[in-house]
Amino acid sequence: MKPVILNGSLKLDFPVGLGPMAGVTDSVFRRLCRRQGCGFLYTEMVSAKAVLYGNRGTDALLAYEPEEQPLGVQLFGSDPDILAEIARRMEDRGFSFIDVNMGCPVPKIVKNGEGSALMKDPVLVGRIVEKMAGAVKIPVTVKIRAGFSPDNLNAPEVAYAAQESGAAAVAVHGRTREQYYSGKADYTVIRRVKERVHIPVFGNGDVTDGPSAARLLAETGCDGILVARAARGNPWIFGEIREYLETGRQLPKPTVQERCRMMLLHAQMLTEEKGEYIGIREMRKNFGWYTAGIRGASRLRAEANQIETLAQMQEMVKRLMT
Secondary structure, eight states, X not given: OOOEEETTTEXXXXXXXXXXXXXXXXXXXXXHHHHTTOOEEEOOOEEHHHHHTTOTHHHHHHOOXXXXXXXXXXEEOXXXXXXXXXXXXXXXXXXXXXXXXXXXXXXXXXXXXXXXXXXXXXXXXXXXXXXXXXXXXXXXXEEEEXXXXXXXXXXXXXXXXXXXXXXXXXXXXXXXXXXXXXXXOOHHHHHXXXXXXXXXXXXXXXXXXXHHHHHHHHHHOOSEEEEOGGGTTOTTHHHHHHHHHHHSOOOOOOOHHHHHHHHHHHHHHHHHHXXXXXXXXXXXXXXXXXXXXXXXXHHHHHHHTTOOSHHHHHHHHHHHHO
């Protein structure tokens, strides 16, 4: 894959990134993915209003380590002035770029006119991007869906509005808001976006390995890819995609031993960063993702939901290794 340059200044040497996922893509997981070859990263989505009003919960969401760069902060909101003000603050924090979430399908976000609700108002999209791009020097990008509903697949129109207002790139999830994450991603809509705009376009949806990444690129003409749900419990996917796109060779899937070692590292890093109480509780869901498909692991998942200490997690993982 060719490198992608945003705003003539930010170079993404390997334009395959980890898509933002609430409750998943924290600093620890981002670092694990980066070490496996991920080209760029996003924070979990952060409320611009929460930052404005000093919500203490945003501090953890905005924390990062230097090795995560290039790292973008993903903001959500609908007020152009608030988003522009928070964009300035995020630039001061050292993020590489700022992304605006225009695709989140969660009802409480949509009811506030945020996330994928913005797909229904391309004019507001333009105002938001114009204000933000005018407030900072780093690139401003947007993440959208194919449309809000199947009868209004207006991603090309929204992407064009964002481009003309100063967006440096657009990422398109090939599902509508009404689909959430069901059904198949519509690559024809992503291709239409690519044909409509001249800024870089990143495709998102149904990429689970090297061959599916190659298919998305071939069918859409995209400049890059975002991988989200397929990365949960599978940070190796980025190295796998890189190898396939560069050589056509499919790497073997990680062994049970390799998966267990990654789980142990993930659990240790979480407890070091968040404390044992929070870290282990967050590791419970990761245990389920890492062990998907491992023979005999299903009986341990219910047990994993009761684990409270790092030592208990380590003991359980070692049982899988033997």
